[in-house]
Amino acid sequence: MNKKISKPPVDLPGGFIDRKEKELVIRDFLIKQIKEVMTKYGFEFLETPSFEYTESLGKFLPDKDRPSEGVFSFEDSKKWLSLRYDLTAPLARFTAKNFDNLPRPFKRYQLGTVWRNEKPGPGRFREFLQFDADYVGTSNLLADSELCVLISEILEKCGLANNEFNIKISNRKLSKGLLEELNITDQNQQSISLRAIDKLDRVGIEGVRLLLGKGRKDKSGDFTDGAQLEENQIKKIIEFLNSKDLNQLEQIGCKNKLFEEGINELKQIIKNFDFFKFNNFKIDPTVVRGLEYYTGPIFEAELTFKVKNEKGAEIEFGSIGGGGRYDDLVKRFKNQECPATGISIGLDRLLYALNQKNIFNFNQKSPVLICVLDEKYMDYYFKILNLLRLNNINSEIYSGSSNFKAQLKYADKRNCKYVIICGEDEVSKELITLKNLVIGSKVSEDIKSREDWTQSKDAQKTFAFSNLLKEISK
């Protein structure tokens, strides 16, 4: 009748997806592991809301140049609200608000959705579930070191072997100090240079060289302006990026004070790792981390195995998480020194990668289906249902309106292992007929021998009601 009225869309806006049981059950498992590790390490659980005043969140996202600035914002009685783009900015706001009542260091963890108003594309989501752990109110590098150990323990608890990931560490003070040493003082030149380094993954070392110099044309022909550095400056930066350990970093001969501070902090962190008996890390000056609020040590957890996309092609997966020190973030709110450091793990990404390892034995939670052959036997069906549920056996009475054949199809679609089929005979004699759909489907594929036939009998059994629990628990 109203066929002509246009229907609302059934599709989701780009960058958003529906998630089904299998993924959610594994995600619950990951979350459980994380919570256990966090409690063991002495962290408190906190949850800030999804909205904050836009001003409180501040502007620390990379790619500032886009008009929407990467956040979802709403005007509300003349003030702007935004959905959080990370869990760190809200933590800084929370700390400033509760400054006098919090223990220092304040060790908190949080799990929550964050939103990025980015241009959606394949594999690019606009909301994702993130886990964060932070130390607020301490400059002690024990905190930074422990965060690397902790992220590593979480990844192991979630099913990764020690050789399937490692933690790359660097220090913002190194790149900043080096630029100072090279007399790159122009703010714009500085930030183009840092962004160039951050793009190493995508454009390679030659791409970075171009971006530090005159600029770079990408495959599509688009030209990105470079930082216009001189040849000797570029050479030094490339030398820096190619350093694989503390020795090589020291050999580039940068005498800048900030740079030396950065080196010393890394030495202290490595000393602490030793205390933790932790050695699954490497120094990597190419680590930059996108967010602009970092001030000191930075870390990144990297997978060492290949990850494939949905089409089966290997992809550059990038990091699974990371973080760093952000000593000035609380100061935005309050004239008070409050050094801090933290890490994040992207749970959806972690799950995606873990799924490729096939390490999860997804526990099918499908119910035992009690078929309805006739409404008049409902009393008996409920007697069965109530007994099963009382014994915590997942079960249901078919609650649609279709015939027996459709009910079996339903059981199949639900991946039910068992169906219970009781008609006049069973009801009158207090019997149960139990059909094992797993054996049943295997056998019906090919009944060839006498043995198959016996199995086929196994697929369906009739027994006394009093044996129900015993038969099901087999």
Next chain:
Amino acid sequence: MNKKISKPPVDLPGGFIDRKEKELVIRDFLIKQIKEVMTKYGFEFLETPSFEYTESLGKFLPDKDRPSEGVFSFEDSKKWLSLRYDLTAPLARFTAKNFDNLPRPFKRYQLGTVWRNEKPGPGRFREFLQFDADYVGTSNLLADSELCVLISEILEKCGLANNEFNIKISNRKLSKGLLEELNITDQNQQSISLRAIDKLDRVGIEGVRLLLGKGRKDKSGDFTDGAQLEENQIKKIIEFLNSKDLNQLEQIGCKNKLFEEGINELKQIIKNFDFFKFNNFKIDPTVVRGLEYYTGPIFEAELTFKVKNEKGAEIEFGSIGGGGRYDDLVKRFKNQECPATGISIGLDRLLYALNQKNIFNFNQKSPVLICVLDEKYMDYYFKILNLLRLNNINSEIYSGSSNFKAQLKYADKRNCKYVIICGEDEVSKELITLKNLVIGSKVSEDIKSREDWTQSKDAQKTFAFSNLLKEISK
């Protein structure tokens, strides 16, 4: 230096709050109970995203008249997106999208935040965590009945006794049929009348009488226009609202077909309750449920004990959850009959009410604190830490930069039960000094007798490193 630059706000926008560990741990417990019940009842876990196209969500919220329509909306490449205001509208969209692949009935549950862009006020939040369970694709009233049983089992698992809540049931067909019978056919008059009934909780039966008639002036002097019904019409509606059971409902003598359908459906639901051995319900025609998409049976879970606000005053708490049948929601997207029914529980509200019963023994998860008396003993402190954590004992080395006294204050603020204090003596002899802060604080309050003195010694003990686990597990 930059004191003059204005700081961003540390406060949250109205209607949003920070949630701390105690609340979150109890909430995790509730979620665990819910998931167990849902699995047992044969429901599948689903998660739709927080954003949908505004058009897909539709307009079903009460209080339509306000300008912002109750949702947070956002323009995105010329299409409007909104944050979901419930979990039902997204489920209808999901069902329409996956119609051919879903089992029917499709039994799904979801846990997720929903947002309402309402005028914030005391106790009125703009985001809350909701749990939903739905049957999609069945008109069988077994589904509706089971939802009431299930909500009841969840409340019991969460700690409520059978007499601390009950499930009120009604049917949208009753009120709709009665209005038809009374010849109230004007759409506007109909919806003012239904809204008047929905306000019964707040305005009382006399208030409803006024709102059905000429209108009502509230305490502040604001006047709300009435439905302008005639005296005999109002009388009949009030008689309907005062009915306490099926008998009384039948005695009002409404011969309308829809009304009779409504009565018969309630009879069937009660018959089903009997199968489930469920009797914690009552017929209550004053139940309306705010959302406009309901078409048949509706339910509401009500607490029977008094709930207090933060100032200790008893408040009208309203329902903890509810739901009903919405047979036309999937049809919005697809020319396909797809009857459905579902319930929601507001988890934050449930938690608030449960907290007043003091039934939760909140398990303090504070760590054992290992004090740092001197950096040079770090090796020994880590030996302790690594052993404790290996044995899953929550523990940490103090990671701030303050002196011993400040470390004890920190332990106090963290509610630590134990601190470990090792100086030169302990380290050189492989000893541990363990201080029990719980006994310690009790004793230091008043040492009066010899017994107190003995206890005070209990508060601090020194023993061999090898006895650490034994001593802590005491």
